[in-house]
Amino acid sequence: MVAEFDDVAAWTAEAVEHLGGEHAIPAACRGSSSPAALAWLAEACELSAGDRLLDVGAGSGGPAAWVAKHFGVKPVLLEPMPAAGRAAARLFGLPVVAAAGHQIPLRSESVDAAWCLGVLCTVEDKLSILREIHRVLVPDAPLGLLVVVADHPVLRPPDGNYFPTQDELVALLNDAGFDLIEQIERPAGVPLSWTRRADAVTALVQARYRRHPAYSLALRQGSRLTQLFDRKNISVQLIHAVKMQRPAQLVT
Numbered sequence: 001m002v003a004e005f006d007d008v009a010a011w012t013a014e015a016v017e018h019l020g021g022e023h024a025i026p027a028a029c030r031g032s033s034s035p036a037a038l039a040w041l042a043e044a045c046e047l048s049a050g051d052r053l054l055d056v057g058a059g060s061g062g063p064a065a066w067v068a069k070h071f072g073v074k075p076v077l078l079e080p081m082p083a084a085g086r087a088a089a090r091l092f093g094l095p096v097v098a099a100a101g102h103q104i105p106l107r108s109e110s111v112d113a114a115w116c117l118g119v120l121c122t123v124e125d126k127l128s129i130l131r132e133i134h135r136v137l138v139p140d141a142p143l144g145l146l147v148v149v150a151d152h153p154v155l156r157p158p159d160g161n162y163f164p165t166q167d168e169l170v171a172l173l174n175d176a177g178f179d180l181i182e183q184i185e186r187p188a189g190v191p192l193s194w195t196r197r198a199d200a201v202t203a204l205v206q207a208r209y210r211r212h213p214a215y216s217l218a219l220r221q222g223s224r225l226t227q228l229f230d231r232k233n234i235s236v237q238l239i240h241a242v243k244m245q246r247p248a249q250l251v252t
C-alpha cells in the first residue's frame, strides 16, 4: 500500500508541478476519479459553502480540492501516508492532519460532514474508522462514501484490499450509528478533458519511474483490480449516510 498510496502520490505531485496546475485535481483523485461521482456525493450530502468537511483517507487531495472549488466547503484532510499528505498540501494548500481514521485527532462533534472515498475497501478494521467518523460529526451530519463492494467474498484480493460485501457494509454502517439514505453504482463516463489531464500525469510518472520497484508493484495491484472489475466481481458504490440520533449499537 505504501507503493500505491505514498510513492505514487509523491511522483504524481512532482509530475503535476512539471505539467501545470490544471492537471492537479484529475491526477490527485485516486479511487474516485470522476467529476460525476464527486458531484453526486456533494449533492447527496447537501454540502454548501463554509461547511467543514473532513475527508478521511484523503490521499493527495483531489476530491477535497474539487469539492472546495465547486461547492465552497472548507475541507480538512486526514491522511496517514506522509508523502500523500505532503502532496495534498503542496498541490492544493489544504490543511492536512497526518493520522489514520481509527483515531481521529479532532474534538467530538466538530465537523459538519465527512467523506471517506476508496478507503474502507483497503482497511480490515472498518468499524473503528466509521465509529470515529461518527464521533467527530455534528448530529444529523452527512457521510459520503465511495466503496469497492464485492458481490461475494473475493478469493485472493490484491494485497491490502478488503472488499466488503453489500450486507457487510450495511451492517457496519448500522453498527457505527449511521442510516444509509441512498446508494448508487458510480456513474459511468468521465469527460475527455479530465482523462486527458490524468493520463498525461500517469505517462510522465511512468516515463520517470517505470523501473522503480514501487511502480511495478502499484501496476500489478492495478491490473488485478481491473481483472476483478471486468469479471463484475466488484463494483464501485457511492453511498450517502447520515449520523443517527440514537447512540451506535455496541457490537460484542
Ligand SMILES: C[S@@+](CC[C@H](N)C(=O)[O-])C[C@H]1O[C@@H](n2cnc3c(N)ncnc32)[C@H](O)[C@@H]1O
Pocket (backbone or CB within 6 Å): 005, 028, 029, 030, 031, 032, 033, 056, 057, 058, 059, 060, 061, 062, 063, 078, 079, 080, 081, 084, 099, 100, 101, 102, 116, 117, 118, 119, 122, 123, 129
Ligand atoms: C484509494 S486511496 C483514495 C484516496 C482519496 N480518498 C481519493 O479518492 O482520491 C485510499 C487512501 O486511504 C488511505 N488510508 C489507508 N489506510 C487508512 C486508514 N486506516 N485511515 C485513513 N486513511 C487510510 C491511504 O493512505 C490512501 O490515501
